[in-house]
Amino acid sequence: MDRIRDLASKKAAGIFTKSSCCMCHSIKWVESIDSHSLFYELGASPAIHELDRDPEGHEMERALRSLGSNPTVPAVFVGGKYVGSAKDIISFHVDGSLKQMLKDAKAIWF
Template sequence: MQANWHQYIECMSMRVGKLNNNLSLKGVQRMTREHGVVIFSKSTCCLSYAVSILFQDLGVIPYVCEIDHESDGKEMEKALIRMGVNSSFMFPAVFIGGLLVGSTNEVMSLHLQGSLIKLIKPYISGLKSN
């Protein structure tokens, strides 16, 4: 399987009208619970793309939400900050099993330590790219 930018799964719409801050928080929390590996990104972020490719190479198809394409993207950013995402290094914001892992530095550190594969093992699809 050739991993590329076009394999991103679009962020599902979980809105009825305009969400307020609280509903955005609940929506983001629900998204992180319902999908094994979630990457919140911006479409222009090359690090988000690199992290997504890493997961795909490890056999996981991450659920990618490009918040700059979401009508309530600013509210989603605020929700991510309330969930513990560092506003200085916001994207990518990676969640595994509903828990915040962090951004590129944390994901790469876990990968180099050999710990990332343990975290994603339940979500490996068996369709690793070569």
């Protein structure tokens, strides 16, 4: 859990993923109307943490599960706090709250 907290707090936005997970791929590169990544379109540059490429990935996946991330990946953190999975992020984007979360965490400035 300490490693998750440490990595999640290093940047204003972070995404824990697995390279083989289609939902992870979709949230890392969620396409907006003009074909740019959702996070980058909003002006954020999230840290991407590939659990299957990390020696402690299995332990971190268990820690994510204990936080309530189900499925465990993708798990998105904003401002060091767990905010949800792919469906949550899409919902936050649609209702406009994702942009505000990123502003509040100083991941974006406008």
